[in-house]
Amino acid sequence: DIQMTQSPSTLSASVGDRVTITCRASQSISSWLAWYQQKPGKAPKLLIYKASSLESGVPSRFSGSGSGTEFTLTISSLQPDDFATYYCQQCNFYWTFGQGTKVEIK
Amino acid sequence: QLQLQESGPGLVKPSETLSLTCTVSGGSISSSSYYWGWIRQPPGKGLEWIATIYDSGSTYYNSSLKSRVTISVDTSKTQFSLKLSSVTAADTAVYYCARDLTYGPSGGRAFDIWGQGTLVTVSS
Numbered sequence: 001d002i003q004m005t006q007s008p009s010t011l012s013a014s015v016g017d018r019v020t021i022t023c024r025a026s027q028s029i030s031s032w033l034a035w036y037q038q039k040p041g042k043a044p045k046l047l048i049y050k051a052s053s054l055e056s057g058v059p060s061r062f063s064g065s066g067s068g069t070e071f072t073l074t075i076s077s078l079q080p081d082d083f084a085t086y087y088c089q090q091c092n093f094y095w096t097f098g099q100g101t102k103v104e105i106k
Numbered sequence: 107q108l109q110l111q112e113s114g115p116g117l118v119k120p121s122e123t124l125s126l127t128c129t130v131s132g133g134s135i136s137s138s139s140y141y142w143g144w145i146r147q148p149p150g151k152g153l154e155w156i157a158t159i160y161d162s163g164s165t166y167y168n169s170s171l172k173s174r175v176t177i178s179v180d181t182s183k184t185q186f187s188l189k190l191s192s193v194t195a196a197d198t199a200v201y202y203c204a205r206d207l208t209y210g211p212s213g214g215r216a217f218d219i220w221g222q223g224t225l226v227t228v229s230s
Contacts, residue, residue, distance in 0.1 A: 001169055034216035043220035050214025087153055091215050094166055095155040
């Protein structure tokens, strides 16, 4: 099975900060990676697919990069609505989620 | 606008079988671009993929749950279902159904549409 490891587990940041979350796969997954945002009590929302493609309707301050085993999600200027938990997910071989990164207010 | 809605008992006794249905409305369940999946989230924890099905009937299961899980699809009812047998307290979670969309031949894929989730508690 492919394991996905996110870092950090928790990130404290302020509005306007540039935020980067890392996701590492236990083996190469090419670009078969998606990123989701989840707020308490809500279903996850798709942000990025194929490592760097922005889902329709998602603000351009979100971007993704990487291939192979290392990937990043960047929020260029953190907004109040962005405080949430973020998950990466591989779909190269079956499906696996990372453990999540909580972005909290500093 | 395609919508997904989970339904099923909110309380299941230990050792029994959890059964959930996801109803797809506002669109087709049959397409070469769609797979359909179940994901769960224990209280306060992360997301765990459970199973995925293609409308042809091809199924894919999380290896850690494979012996207890069955996913099926009923295209005539635009529904797909999950059965998880021999449940324990560790199976208490919010269960989500979701559409796995393929963005063209090399365009990647992701769970792009999700149901609101349903909490299933395993307790006697």
